[in-house]
Amino acid sequence: MSTIKSLEDLKHAREEALKKKSAKATSGAAQIIVGMGTCGIAAGARDAMKSILETIESDSINGVIVSQTGCIGLCEKEPIVEVIIGEEPKVTYGKVSPDIAKKIVREHVVKHKIVQDHVIPM
């Protein structure tokens, strides 16, 4: 990472970051994003996250990016897990228990079948 000295530098850094990001998307990789604000964690986001990571490891699934984000204000529905596969629209799941998280990984991420029962309509 180089230091930013001007607007040009910032634009350049932004393009670099965008490139990195779009490379992930076009490679068809799946992204799993877990809402990890305090509300999410209190509702069990860590357990969901752990279950996701364990499932990925035990099933030896490749090409999945797991990341975190803050709370989006839907505290009622926490823990929230979002799945983005390639350039498809984002799917948001609510009240994700470790078991549901496992199901999301096995069904949605691996077989591309959305787990309809737990989707929050956005």
Place this chain on the structure above:
Amino acid sequence: MKAFRSMVLVSSDPLSIERGANEVYQKLQQEIKSYDLQDEISLTMVGDVGRHDSSPMVIVYPEAVVYGPVKAEDVHTIVEEHLYKGRIASSFQAPTRELTGRIAWLSARKGTLPAEQRIVLERAGLIDPDSIDDYIIHDGYQALVTTLTTLKPNDVYETLEKAGLRGRGGAGFPTGSKWKFVAKAPGDKKYVICNADESEPGTFKDRLILEGDPHAIIEAMAIAAYAVGADEGYIYIRGEYELAQKRLVHAIGQAYEMGFLGENLMGSGFNFELHVHSGAGAYICGEETALIESIEGKRGEPRARPPYPTTHGLWGKPSLVNNVETLANVPPILRHGPDWYRSFGTPSSPGTKVYTILGNVNVTGLIEVPMGITLREVIAIYAKGMKNDAAFKLAQTGGSSGSVIPASMQDTPMDFDSFSKAGVALGSGALLICAEDTCVIDLARVLLNFFRKESCGKCNPCRIGTQRIYEILTNISEGTGKMQDLNDLMSLSDNLYQLSNCGLGQTAGAPVRDILNYFRAEVEAHIRLKVCPTGICPMSGKKI
């Protein structure tokens, strides 16, 4: 209250009644029934909604279409077209040029749902808070770089003044003016401080911003420091917010690495160093002078004011203290300009406000909406109605120190000026919504119990006053209250307001005063009849 598809309001100020609002209401009732829509549509008579030329008015939500003046014979068409077929009956709409204030604003929304408008929370929940790349992709640090390379300090606070940004910590002080005061205060060393000691019960908007979008605060603080001529900043963050602290510290590290913090930023010769200072979990430290004392390593007790922190703040130097949400508004304003910002909210309170919704409603959580939304809209649209279809009794805005708002005031637009005109405070943005089974004495007791424990004890009115009010309320809840107690409560809360040293004491009596104003009958029932109308108070006959 149930969740309805549509909500219909009929104005019922004296002029509307004289011009036949009651007939319009009855006709609406009949027509809605004849189309069998009564389970989908709620119909309410509301008080004065503003402009009189077009009264009586009928307002239909969620489209926020204003019809007026409506005559009983117009009702059939309005119901058939709008409520049954879903087409706006435009020939009955109130002429826009005749509308002013609140109603004009409603009408200007042109048939759109008062949608959430995310300025402050734009990125929260979308980006990875630990990734500076994510922030930069979403236009992050553009405002800082532009400011440092092209703007002079006075351009920055003049832009904020033009945008009309007001402090979001509760008091609503114009932010641009505050920045100007600090910029013009004499002194070679100045500080900027971010007040992230969000300890108002029920408020968690700042936590969400800090956890979800920490770089936004870093960017805003660097801009603030440049504008006021400071070279050092503190984020005073509540001790309980461990996750937010961790993310902030991480983000600050990244910002130093990329050259958004440190020395000679963007080659402008401007230096800025930023520290995170953890509080130890005291409510009083949210008060700006107590917060400054706490950073200095002293006991968190408020200072006498004046002098204000703008001239004599941290270590006696001019200091700028801003709330997290206020700061989070700054980069978007600089990016898009003041006119853009003024397109949201009301003329006197532009922009958006983040509210945390809690209590007896179906959906709790957090929303960011334009200033000027009403409580009724919040409950019906964002909170999806009251739990178990109970009736709405009161709301408390702004945490413990806020105001109690009775159901009769739920159509007051929530902005700084409308609220202060109505004699209530907007506060920090917590909306505690209570249903009919809430006892006002019980509520007041819970609040005063909080204040008597959190009072720092520096001044007598607050230390003793909060304790005395708590004792009187406890006696009333046990059925041993006297009528004299009502006068005592009133004078105690007046004394608290007038004699306390800081905001904690000054607002501690507010809920008691509001309850005596709006729910006196219920309080008197506790004393005269020894009965708690909601059956919550113990009424055991004990006395303190």
